[in-house]
Amino acid sequence: MQAVIGSGALGSGGGAGAAGSGGSVGSGGGVDPAAPPAAAPTRQELATATRYLLEELAAVVPGATVEVRVPPFGAVQCVAGPRHTRGTPPNTVEMDPLTWIAVATGLSAWGDGVQNANIRMSGVRADISEVLPLVSAERLRGV
Numbered sequence: 001m002q003a004v005i006g007s008g009a010l011g012s013g014g015g016a017g018a019a020g021s022g023g024s025v026g027s028g029g030g031v032d033p034a035a036p037p038a039a040a041p042t043r044q045e046l047a048t049a050t051r052y053l054l055e056e057l058a059a060v061v062p063g064a065t066v067e068v069r070v071p072p073f074g075a076v077q078c079v080a081g082p083r084h085t086r087g088t089p090p091n092t093v094e095m096d097p098l099t100w101i102a103v104a105t106g107l108s109a110w111g112d113g114v115q116n117a118n119i120r121m122s123g124v125r126a127d128i129s130e131v132l133p134l135v136s137a138e139r140l141r142g143v
Contacts, residue, residue, distance in 0.1 A: 049097075050100055053134055054068065054070060054073075054100075055076070056134045057104070058078050060131055061078045062078065063079045065080065065084075065125050066123070066126055067092045067093070068092075068094075068100075069092065070097055071096075091126045094120045094121075103132050103133065104135070106133030110127075110129035
């Protein structure tokens, strides 16, 4: 799936949404299949967007109960509750950068990512869907 966000884009791969190619995000928040394909983001653009959205997540739901990992660009601890101090936390979420950007901006639903195995969770508190999306694609585009 490709989705335009401002002058950047979410390129294909990583399973950040439904299968298919081309299209841009319209005012309705969905993908417009008639729109021309957008250029794939650079590695630096992916890293910056991923880290920004992870920082937003930690600010919106501070804590250390859940660790959200988006390799290779970052990880944060969030959600108030019991804190772990050593080893792998009992509540973890992991996904690729394109999936993270898509769910954090509302371009893709959390449940779709879990169902398609693009989001891997462990632990009873790992479901962070209630706080997503963090920002809307319209806000990022300045609409």
